[in-house]
Amino acid sequence: MHEPAPPPVLIIDDEQHLRITASQTLELAGYAPEAHASAEAALEALAPDFPGVVVSDIRMPGMDGMALLREVRRRDPDMPVILITGHGDISTAVEAMREGAWDFLEKPFAGERLVEMVRRGVEKRRLSLENRELKAELEAQQSAPGPRLVGRTGVMQRLASMVQRISQVETDVLLFGETGAGKDLVARSLHERSARGGRPFVAINCGAVPESIIESELFGHEKGAFTGAVERRIGKFEHANGGTVFLDEIESMPLALQVKLLRVLQERSIERLGANEPVPLDIRVIAATKVDLKAAAEAGDFREDLYYRLNVVTLPVPPLRERREDIPLLFQHFAVVAANRSGLEAPPVDNAGMSVLLAHDWPGNVRELRNLAERYVLLGATCDYRLDALLEGIEPGPGDMALPQQVELFEKSLISQSLASHRGRIPEVCEHLGLPRKTLYDKLKKYALKADDYRQTAPP
Incomplete structure (x- = not known):
């Protein structure tokens, strides 16, 4: 080396x-x-x-x-x-x-x-x-059509290549990956890059819909099909006609409903509850799971025939710990998004912060990293932008602070941002904040801020 x-x-x-x-x-x-x-x-x-x-x-x-x-x-x-x-x-x-x-x-x-x-x-x-x-x-990532698969590691480049190739083929897809790894983003990328990109993308979390209503949610119902069905309802599958259905946490789907899903995949049609006439469908189905469906099928927790029907093309979505080189790029991406949304700014991550990012195991994967980037932008000023403090969740939450403390925190954050933007140049900071020089110096002393410290930092 x-x-x-x-x-x-x-x-x-x-x-x-x-x-x-x-x-x-x-x-x-x-x-x-x-x-x-x-x-x-x-x-x-x-x-x-x-x-x-x-x-x-x-x-x-x-x-x-x-x-x-x-x-x-x-x-x-x-x-x-x-x-x-x-x-x-x-x-x-x-x-x-x-x-x-x-x-x-x-x-x-x-x-x-x-x-x-x-x-x-x-x-x-x-x-x-x-x-x-x-x-x-x-x-460069944002210039690509559809949602971006941010990453430059080999596993992400291979995944992006597979997404581009499979998006052009009419086949159902099974995504396998840990919670928070980004399976929903991969599904959206497949949809947007396909010929169905301009049609509906309907996402359904099979674990979040109550079992008592999931069948009606997916397939719809006719008026009077059951108590409370006062009018016809179009289900998620029918609403997605011409587009893509994304079934997240497919392993949570009740076994009885898996039989009907298998029929939908085979016949490309559905029957609303209380109806006898099938409704033809032109849809692509993308399913996602965080468990080994084959093992679940062998254990009797998932229908084996449905597993083999879904397992035409399987795309593994890697956990964040297997692509650590992408962490700086992803963190920057999420921080920029959070800053644009909130109107706040945050300094670039220093060596100590980068070490914290790379050393963490990321059990929550990309979702956990995104949440940390948002906390960095919104609450970083409360702990001098120390990522170790933010990662451990020891920063004071605004909801736990009295109003005067929240006002002081906000004021300190604004002054810190202005110092960073103007590289510690006091006259420009005074003009930007509309403060007399003496007042600014009093506040710098109050919040233990030093203009010299900002002369060595790049403006956001």
């Missing part, structure tokens, strides 16, 4: 001794410095998606550091640029931060200070590029 390449750092300064000293310091710290005497030369070496940071002096002949900053931000607004200022040149530093500099160093500076600033900049850049890659992949 190859060692990862050391993170690159562009160093720009017209003073040779500073270039040499900074390069040696960073090289000893494990980075790959590349020194340039002019901003023009550095820009020629700055490739798109450069994975490191830029460190530049402000005062240089030709293109100065401020002009370099503007050009770098024009090319890539997320590129961390650290500017070196002269002693006491505070006004220039303030201007640089307003222009979007990530941070600045004041001459003379210690080597440890440079290394720490570069370390944080490289980490921020890594998160930005990962976030960009995930968003690009999500956009």
Whole structure:
């Protein structure tokens, strides 16, 4: 296994001794410095998606550091640029931060200070590029027709390929997978990609419909068929005519009803309760189960003939723990959806959070991951976006808090979001929130928020 390449750092300064000293310091710290005497030369070496940071002096002949900053931000607004200022040149530093500099160093500076600033900049850049890659992949996924099967692992690529192939063939399908693995999404994908995509998709949870009414729900009834049947009712199968019926938790269907389902699958027609005339059907049936139906049939809990009728094409839907490489992509997808729906924003997941996601066993599969992403967006601010706290469910719930506490939590969340969006730039945060500077500082103190902490984070 190859060692990862050391993170690159562009160093720009017209003073040779500073270039040499900074390069040696960073090289000893494990980075790959590349020194340039002019901003023009550095820009020629700055490739798109450069994975490191830029460190530049402000005062240089030709293109100065401020002009370099503007050009770098024009090319890539997320590129961390650290500017070196002269002693006491505070006004220039303030201007640089307003222009979007990530941070600045004041001459003379210690080597440890440079290394720490570069370390944080490289980490921020890594998160930005990962976030960009995930968003690009999500956009590619969303360009596909129908619901997206999000994932890049081999098992998901094979599943997506099988879904595309089977969707073009008129055959019933059995989906097998654990609770929360995404069987309903696979069923919708099969429907949307098929010629039936514009017709009804009717989902029925066989375990959620009371046994006393499930037959009427599926097949419908005529007026007077039983007490309370005051008018004719069209059942789910008839309503889906021309489209697809999705029978989730098929193992929960009563044995007596399984006989009628078998007849529907064989004859492609139904009879409403209280009627004698069959109603022809043009439907595709997709069934889903979380149990081994063959074993259930052998145990007498499921009809064997129905199992073999359903088992024409079986698609296994993998649990999340078998495709851990998809977890970052899925989490990002669900977080973006939750953020768009709620109007809130959340920072990208850091290394510690990613470790939590990858280490968890996910017994609830994709459903559990989606719920966590929604909590991350809605309640993450209550625990500094610590995924371990959210996963363990130890964040305070708004419903358990008094109104003043809820108001303070909401206010803190808004201030935190504004700080992140404006990278800790106080004047812009004041303008955005409509607060006087003193009031904002009082609230920062009250909520233990520091503007400096947001200068190293990418805006949502």
